[in-house]
Amino acid sequence: MKQLMSKITLIMLLALLSGCGYNTMQANEEAVIAAWGNVESSYQRRNDLVPNLVEVVKGYAKHEADTLKAVTEARAKVGSMQVTKDVLDNPATMNKFQQAQGELSGALSRLMVVVEKYPDLKANENFMDLQKQLEGTENRINVARERYNQAVQIFNTSIRTFPNSVTNSMMLHLQRKEAFKAEETAKVAPKVKF
Secondary structure (H helix, E strand, O other), X not given: OHHHHHHHHHHHHHHHHHOOOHHHHHHHHHHHXXXXXXXXXXXXXXXXXXXXXXXXXXXXXXXXXXXXXXXXXXXHHHHHOOOOHHHHHOHHHHHHHHHHHHHHHHHHHHHHHHHHHOHHHHHOHHHHHHHHHHHHHHHHHHHHHHHHHHHHHHHHHHHHOOOHHHHHHHHHOOOOOOOOOOOHHHHOOOOOOO
């Protein structure tokens, strides 16, 4: 009888552990980390393309030095940030990272306005190729951010729902991850003038 009770207890314990969500939460956190890696990879691609784009534009637009300087400085600021896994758990660091990326995006937008002033530049094959690559990279960044936010949502849900929330509070102590948020300037639609 004692042996039967031990077996029943073991079976019940295994049943409880299989539904505790420990492995699910671990897998979801790894998905967040992997998605973040994809975001960083997309940013790195943009960071690598910007100097080439700036050099091509410099040849055509020497007197637009302020715009080119802003792009170069924004890229340097982004490049100097040490982004670690800890940024995912720290809203202030995540916000600082997003601001730096936003500054680079803004500088690149101003650079594209310079391009409009120089029709010869738009016809330059090298520039056109770089511009297409940069546009593709910006799309990749957006997709990577969306996938990261989806992974964060799944992870955050998994650590907050029962029975995972109990397992998390007793064993793992995982914290919610920060999602990408729109910049303040994104709330106002841009005005296009011709």
